[in-house]
Amino acid sequence: MTENIVISLIEKIIPKERVLRDEPMSAHTSFRIGGPADAVVLVNNEDELRTVLGTVNDMESEYMIMGNGSNFLVSDEGYPGIMVKLSGDFNSIGLDEENDDRIIVGGAKHLSGTSAFATDNGLAGMEFASGIPGSIGGALFMNAGAYGGEMKDIVETVRLMKPDGSAVINCDNKKMRFAYRHSILQENAYIVLSTILKLTKDDPRAIAERVSEIQKKRNSKQPVNLPSAGSTFKRPISGYAAALIDEAGLKGYRVGDAQVSEKHAGFVVNLGKATAEDVLTLMRYIQKTVFEKSEIILEPEVRLINCKL
Ligand SMILES: Cc1cc2nc3c(=O)[nH]c(=O)nc-3n(C[C@H](O)[C@H](O)[C@H](O)COP(=O)(O)OP(=O)(O)OC[C@H]3O[C@@H](n4cnc5c(N)ncnc54)[C@H](O)[C@@H]3O)c2cc1C
Incomplete structure (x- = not known):
């Protein structure tokens, strides 16, 4: 009920076509998994964001900021609140007029x-990404x-908005x-509004070659053609999550349509109809299994939304 009032208030600020009610999160996540959010709200600029944040905070409504949903596992029940997604002007990009290496x-x-x-633009340092x-964000x-x-190697400053929308800081x-x-x-x-990245001048052809090398490596080693959220677990203090999972004999292990990738054991992939519960x-x-074999506790890297391990 409260969420309905909040959504109606938001619709007074944001055009209705950008307030997606009962929106399946599976449509917004790289895993292609997740039940509906009460609403996904696409905000196009800082004014809209400030006003939406003011409204959800005033109404003490549940909300969350999302980017591209490529590190999200949303529960099958969905997200009971407002999912705020930056859009429009937040896609801007340009060279810094005062420093052409930024x-x-x-x-x-x-x-x-x-x-x-x-x-x-002949700027090196972002090839990895x-x-x-x-x-x-x-x-x-x-x-x-x-x-x-x-990112830490290339970020100079970040323009941020407070979670209640009351101030912007650098x-x-x-x-x-x-x-x-x-x-x-x-x-x-x-909330990240924008950032200044400090890069290094280099020959565009040399940069393009490095990018192409990295893409080749990625495509040959990772299951890029199947829905996933990237690395499921963080790198533990010793060893690599993928190697530990592989050594535990879990490559290809499956629960429903959720599977430890046969190509890269660090990824859980969705073979088609995996649910969040399958993945969990x-x-x-x-x-x-990894703990029993190596006594190492793997911590999730993927963000668990409205669900837990
Ligand atoms: C095939 C594949 C390969 C991947 N490879 C890598 C890799 O090599 N290295 C790596 O690090 N990751 C990798 N990932 C994981 C993922 O892409 C990264 O974690 C990425 O940084 C998540 O960005 P996103 O915009 O999708 O964030 P989301 O998944 O939408 O959100 C992640 C978190 O960021 C927060 N957030 C999003 N936008 C903002 C904002 N504007 N301000 C404040 N908080 C915000 C959200 O609230 C959430 O908590 C991979 C994922 C996939 C599917």
């Missing part, structure tokens, strides 16, 4: 598009990384407290 990019922009823009299917939240690079790299798959955003829930049951089994 890119200013909006929170919703895809990493691949950002990496391609850097390549075209070319195949990560997330947005800038999600990548800063997670300190996404691959092939020896991570935060430098150090204050973001980046660590392995971690940033301060996981503690304070501030499989994740629990992986944790238990």
Whole structure:
């Protein structure tokens, strides 16, 4: 009931076609899994975001910010609240007019598009991100990384909005407290509006070659053609999650349509009709089996939305 009132209030601010009621989260996640959110609200600019955040906070309504949904496992029951998705102006990208080795990019922009823009402009340092299917906001939240690079290496400052929409601040790299798959955003829930990335000038052809090498590696090693949320578990203190899962004999192990990828044991893939419960049951089994074999506890990297292990 309260959610209905909140959604009606939001519809006074945001055009109805951008307020998707009872929206299946399976349509917004790379796993293609998840029941409905009360509403997915697409906000196109900072004013809209501020007003939506003000409304949900005033009404003490449940809400969450999402990027590209590529690190999400949403429960089969869905998300009982408002899922706010940055869109429109938040996809902006351009060179910093004062420093031509820097890119200013909006929170919703895809990493691949950002990496391609850097390549075209002869700016190196973002090659690692070319195949990560997330947005800038999600990548800063997670300190996404691959092939020896991570966001923490290239972020200069981040423009953030407070979770209640009451203020906008700039935060430098150090204050973001980046660590392995971690940033301060996981503690304070501030929202990434945009960021300035500091890169290095280089020959565009040399950058493009490195990007192509990384993409080749990714395509040959990862199950990029099947829905997933990337690495299911974080790298433990010793060893690699994928190697531990493989050594535990779990490659190809299946619960319903959720399967430990036969190509890369670090990924759980959706073979077609996997439910969140299938994935959770499989994740629990992986944790238990790996612990029994190696005494290592695997922690999930994928964000569990309205469900737990
Ligand atoms: C095939 C595949 C390969 C992958 N490879 C990699 C890889 O190599 N390296 C890697 O690190 N990850 C990888 N991932 C995981 C995923 O792409 C990253 O974690 C990515 O950074 C998530 O971004 P997103 O926009 O999809 O975030 P979402 O999944 O939408 O959200 C993740 C978290 O970020 C928060 N968030 C999103 N936007 C904002 C914002 N604007 N402000 C504040 N918080 C926000 C959300 O609230 C949520 O808690 C892979 C995933 C897939 C499916």
